[in-house]
């Protein structure tokens with residue numbers, strides 16, 4: 001790999017400027033500046049559709065050591081809008097490595113910058129909050145780049161599912177096991193799904209029907225010979241408060257008693273479907289070492305996160321909703337942010353649906369939260385009866401208004 005020495009410029013929307021070197025493709029890019037504290041898993045980060053329109057700053061000082069392989073991508077392309085690293089590896093060293101990180105960024109046209117003080121940049125974002133940023137290898141004047149940063153799109157209020165979702169439905173077959181060929185059939189709405197999610201479901205005997213984000217309730221109920229055993233909403237980019245169609249879809253499914261499991265964006269939309277608001281966190285949670293407590297078991301798990309928004313739900317009491325009794329199942333021990341929701345038949349009653357704000361499918365690990373896929377299987381098992389095509393009750397509560405942090 002040849003090292004680049006072309007100058008590059010990074011300007012935040014509040015005018016703070018960093019100068020470094022071109023890394024990856026040359027050109028100019030804009031997005032929301034966010035930082036990730038993951039020490040490993042940069043390939044999974046780059047290809048996670050939830051990072052669409054975000055410029056990711058890596059706090060790990062040395063990035064790219066293991067190159068890029070053909071097995072680990074979470075989707076067919078890199079989604080980050082830009083990439084910021086301190087010190088790119090000069091040599092890729094791993095038996096699976098097919099090419100260097102720099103070559104991959106260039107091949108996919110992703111503009112990055114290296115050689116900047118990522119610690120100072122991260123501290124700035126932590127204090128001032130996530131904000132818009134521009135990176136350019138063609139502009140040398142920070143003032144002119146700043147004008148374009150200020151003209152670029154904001155993350156708050158932006159709906160992005162249709163830019164990342166699959167164009168057509170596809171099936172990930174169940175892996176045969178002690179259950180026979182398959183155990184369950186699940187409709188999974190792709191709001192930016194990562195490849196490891198259907199993989200972990202398939203390993204548990206789930207046949208996963210991945211549907212586009214525009215799926216209707218009829219398309220969901222048409223999955224499986226007799227309707228799906230469960231409904232799943234994936235992770236995904238954008239502001240959950242700007243998403244309405246999928247909230248309505250979820251309310252229809254909950255009204256028909258379809259067991260539901262959601263991850264990240266799927267947790268936020270579950271919250272909205274239950275009538276809670278969502279809000280933007282100051283700088284969000286992105287990394288692979290976040291402590292989360294499961295309030296049902298009292299156990300603490302170390303988990304992977306990637307979220308800039310969160311659900312605004314009370315942690316001190318359960319909430320009556322049109323679909324059952326909702327409560328906060330998981331909290332982040334760093335800042336008490338809601339990390340999971342559950343819906344029960346009545347207070348202390350049987351579980352009907354649940355979701356988490358973090359990533360049980362985390363491919364770079366940690367794997368503490370993988371049990372949630374088993375919990376989904378247990379839920380579908382327990383609620384065995386297939387959903388009916390008639391709503392069990394008319395949804396009545398509208399999602400409450402959103403709060404901006």
Ligand SMILES: NC(=O)CC[C@H](N)C(=O)O
Nearest residue numbers: 050235236264265308309
């Ligand atoms: N990984 C995700 O699903 C992210 C959800 C949402 N876009 C957020 O930033 O909070």
